[in-house]
Amino acid sequence: MLDFNFSEDQEILRETAREFAKMVIAKNIPKMMSERRIPAEVFQGLAKMNFLGMNISEEYGGMNADAVTTGIVAEEIARADPTASIPVLFLVDNAWSYLISKYGSEDLKKDLLPKVVKGEAIVGIASTEPNFGSDIGSMTSRAVRNGDAYTLNGEKSYISLVRDIKERTGGYVTVVKTDMQKGTKGVTLFYLPYEEDKFDLTDLHEMGREGSSWGAFKFHDVNLGEKYIIGKENGGFKIIHEGFEFARALIAVISAGSAMKALENGSNYLKTRKAFGSELAKFQGLQFQLADNVARMEAARMMGYKALWTYDQEQRFHRISRFQVSKEVAIAKLISTTWAFDTINDALQWQGAFGYSKDCPEEWALRGIRSFQLAEGSREIMKVIIARETLGKEFIK
Incomplete structure (x- = not known):
């Protein structure tokens, strides 16, 4: 039977991550954009919260967090940073330090991983x-x-x-x-x-x-x-995809989180801005557009967490094949990055001239999320993977 609930510990972590994102990340966004770098307060905060190298084993100071739990934190960070800058640091550092934690030599892990967890190395x-x-x-x-x-x-x-x-x-x-x-x-x-x-x-x-x-x-x-x-000499091709798939699944959840925050901002604008004597939210054309976007992003978010869950099932319990993981992750990334961009664009459109200004968070989000249609495998590569796992390798050139 399917279970769509997060555990009590995961819900507590979500609240903790949300509070951190609100108090530390969100307030530092103007500074980050003006200086074009992640502020030291944010980086140090991520390390203090143990959000860097979350998946590293406790032996080296990490949380040994599973992929779904990592996705929960990623979603909250994405909601607080519309530029997608801090989510990039989070997903890259976590996905690829995990691969070292799993396949690296003992000497390398002892030297490097405690530094990653403490924020002393990326x-x-x-x-x-x-x-x-x-x-x-x-x-x-x-x-x-x-x-x-x-x-x-x-x-x-x-x-x-x-x-x-x-x-x-x-x-x-x-x-x-x-x-x-x-x-x-x-x-x-x-x-x-x-x-x-x-x-x-x-x-x-x-x-x-x-x-x-x-x-x-x-x-x-x-x-x-x-x-x-x-890993082993000449054995890198098989294992690098484990890092890509983790990163792609995190991107799916990050994209959904960013788009859902844009919907929240856009909805508030629709409820307060008036035109022709009525709030914009009363116009059915905008209501239908909003409804379509809410439905799409709820589906995309669910596919992102399904991809992370599938990844955990293969990595931790060996219950699912690598090929099934590849397909589920590719579906989630393709859907979420595409729909998130369109959703953010609509939320920007609702806000008229302000939406086009450099002061609008949706303008920042539109440019940031666009990168995820390319990063860690383009949309075209995701389609190749989905087709390959649906038709069989013999039908793919």
Whole structure:
């Protein structure tokens, strides 16, 4: 039988996260937008609340939180930050530190994970290259074995949190080739720590997400021991998708949370703004549009939590196949990011000229949420996954 209830502990966590988001995150949004960086108070607060590295085991200071519980916090953060900047930090740091917690060497976990939980290090993801987006098998970054160590060289682009990782220390779950002839079977994951003399950084400017840094970097002659491998040599392609799927499911819930906050703001405007002698909320055309958006976003939110639940079922209990997880996550991300953008756009439209102004939170949200239709796999990739798992691999080119 289906159970749509959160546990008592999860509901308490939601209230705690909501209060933190209201008292710390929401009040810092103007400062974040003017300075174009996440304020120290927010970052320190996330660490104090144990919201960084939530999924890391208690052995290293984490909460050992499941994916659904992580989604609850993500939703509350998204409602408080319409720019989607802080949600990006939250989802990236949690999804990819989890992958290290699961597949990293003991030496790496002992050195890195307590720092992540304390906010002393950030874990990012570096997979995209200038000429290869989601085509991991064609990338050119490589690691060459030299005895018990590896020398890494390559280039990554459109990477989140580059400035944050540089300033606060940390590194990237990085995809490289260890066998250039084997395609996806020659892919290995490394934790690539940031070293100033080994990295050439380039800042890129985003359409939105004012507080989140974004950029590209080249890394040259980085020497790493075996302890920095995540999983096994040439086994990275299979496990990197576990990180992507966690991040995609969080994006679905974040997008729904942001859109539902936009509906709240838009509804309040409709109830207070008058035209032709009546409140806008009394016009049936706007009521129907509102109803459609509420229905869509309730469905999208539910699909996001279903995706997180499915992820937990596979990761923690091995009750569901990886392929089923891939499909459920792809459905949730495709639906939520598409409908959220349309919903926020409608809420902006209801607010007339104010909606088009830089003072309107829905203007910030529209640009921020648009990024999630591309991040961690585009809408087109989500459709490929859904079609593949519905038709079978033999029908996909």
